Amino acid sequence: MxxxxxxxxxxxxxxxxxxxxxxxxxxxxxxxxxxxxxxxxxxxxxxxADTTVAIGIASDRDPALIQSRVLVGRVQDPVFGDARSVAYVDFVRLAELPDDAEAADVTAAWLVLERSYTYGDTTTTLPLELRPVQGSWTANTGYPADTLFATGDLLATTDVAPADTSARFDLPASWVAANAATLLSDTFGDDFEGFGIDVPAGFTPSPGAVVGFDTFASTGSGLRVVVAGDTVAYALSEVFSSIAVTPAPGTTPNVLPARxxxxxxxxxxxxxxxxxxxxxxxxxxxxxxxxxxxxxxxxxxxxxxxxxxxxxxxxxxxxxxxxxxxxxxxxxxxxxxxxxxxxxxxxxxxxxxxxxxxxxxxxxxxxxxxxxxxxxxxxxxxxxxxxxxxxxxxxxxxx
Structure with missing residues (x-):
């Protein structure tokens, strides 16, 4: 026919x-x-209803799993509904380690994330907390969109001000010492489960914001580790934005409230x-x-x-x-x-x-x-x- x-x-x-x-x-x-x-x-x-989960790989080697941004924050939106996002990031070591590096050579570490997105009040200063992920996770699209992973004690904090183009978390010396051997290990990718990034439990948005950070290594985001005086780059690998939203209240009857x-x-x-x-x-x-x-x-x-x-x-x-x-x-x-x-x-x-x-x-x-x-x-x-x-x-x- x-x-x-x-x-x-x-x-x-x-x-x-x-x-x-x-x-x-x-x-x-x-x-x-x-x-x-x-x-x-x-x-x-x-x-x-959206059934897509914002989880994937911070790399273009698998187009079906690309995730070039993670979201974190909370926002009150009277038109399209409130939203909350928690970011989870894991890493892979791409750079070569200094010859004969030992755990004692690891002296500092920090996470830097380049900002590229804002939804909400652009005058908001967003407080963020960094915690270690407990338990394993993978870039599995079977997770519900609002899945939350268990995390441990607070490691570092930072504030993202309106004009800030990046966020930096300086990891404490105690964490660096405790994780030095893992950071140098040949099985680092299997042994380390990354971090969760969220606003503090007591943060009340009014109206607040959700900000986005680039995940590709080419943007400058990643974990930095000082080993024997050299700074070694660890690129983001698996990334996940856990997103929970409320239904749009429908205050604009002539507009489709799709987000x-x-x-x-x-x-x-x-x-x-x-x-x-x-x-x-x-x-x-x-x-x-x-x-x-x-x-x-x-x-x-x-x-x-x-x-x-x-x-x-x-x-x-x-x-x-x-x-x-x-x-x-x-x-x-x-x-x-x-x-x-x-x-x-x-x-x-x-x-x-x-x-x-x-x-x-x-x-x-x-x-x-x-x-x-x-x-x-x-x-x-x-x-x-x-x-x-x-x-x-x-x-x-x-x-």
Whole structure:
């Protein structure tokens, strides 16, 4: 059936290309009243529960497990819901040790983390505590997103001020002496379980903030150990952001309260039946955002810089997701799919064969860096009455 539909589509496109109405389609402003443009409003726009865990490896050697950021802090957010994150970091020794190094040669150690992200009040000074992880853990996506690991006694503290670009924890001499042999051991990666980083138990956010730290060694983050006068770098390896959120209270009725780390997948549908069988030159998806929510005074809520679009249909009794575009970007107040051809081909298929329609579509922010980014999609009330929509440019229109 799909091959027959494809043949029909090719014939339609060929005939349309011979029609003057199809000339210069790349110059058509899709938001104007042009006879070649059809607007299909999205329906059933809603967030779905996020099941992705912000755990992985601070390395690009395994793209499926990349985690280039960890989060820590607490924030009160009356619009999108409160959030809490605890960071866990483990290490691998990449640099060579000085020749014949012994435990007595280990004289100091500190953890440095380069800051790259803030969600919440940018005037907050965030107090942080460093504790050793007790028990083993791995980059296992089977953990619930809000899993907390057992930690030991307080090792070090630091305050992250608004202007600080990094955080540093100086480990006490007693810890350095007790762990010197482990730090030098050939089995360090197996013997050492890393640290947990959290705000103090008595910290009350008002409204507070969650900050993010880069995890890749190239950014400067890592454990530093002084051995026989030389500073040896230990890179972050396994990293985990335990994230717990409260439901969004829904104080903005015209805005979808979706946030990465709580409800990061946005689902929706579209009825292309109003367009009918037509030759399609281009399909475009636009989701207007309420930019007023990205910053309110000193309170900031980042927006994902990139997402991807999938279509969902049931095949042999199993729900499957089909990639439609990995080119969903934040562009001038909207999330926009700049079509790479795949989306247009799939929508063309639906126009000619309505039975091939997806059961729904999903918009998923790009993974690989833990965040609390928001997707404040305007459901109605945009300044120019725009709404979440597909814009279809057809060829051979009669007007």
């Amino acid at each position: 799909r091959s027959l539909v494809a043949a029909v589509a090719a014939a339609l496109v060929l005939s349309a290309c011979q029609d003057p109405a199809g000339v210069g389609l790349g110059l058509i402003d899709e938001e104007q009243l042009d006879p070649n443009v059809r607007t299909v409003l999205l329906t059933d726009v809603a967030p779905t 990465v780390g709580s409800e990061s997948v946005v689902r929706f549908n579209a009825d292309f039946g109003t367009v009918g069988p037509a030759a399609l030159a281009r399909a475009r998806l636009s989701l207007p955002l309420d930019l007023s929510l990205t910053r309110e005074g000193s309170f900031v809520r980042p927006v994902p810089s990139r997402s991807f679009l999938v279509g969902v249909r049931t095949v042999d009794g199993e729900e499957r997701r089909f990639p439609l575009s990995d080119n969903v970007v934040f562009d001038g107040g909207e999330l926009t799919v700049f079509d790479t051809g795949r989306l247009t081909a799939e929508v063309q298929q639906v126009l000619l064969d309505p039975g091939s329609a997806f059961e729904r579509y999903e918009l998923v922010p790009l993974r690989g860096a833990a965040s609390l980014d928001i997707l404040p999609i305007l459901l109605s009330g945009a300044p120019d009455d725009r709404a979440p929509r597909f814009t279809l440019t057809v060829v051979g229109a009669s007007g």
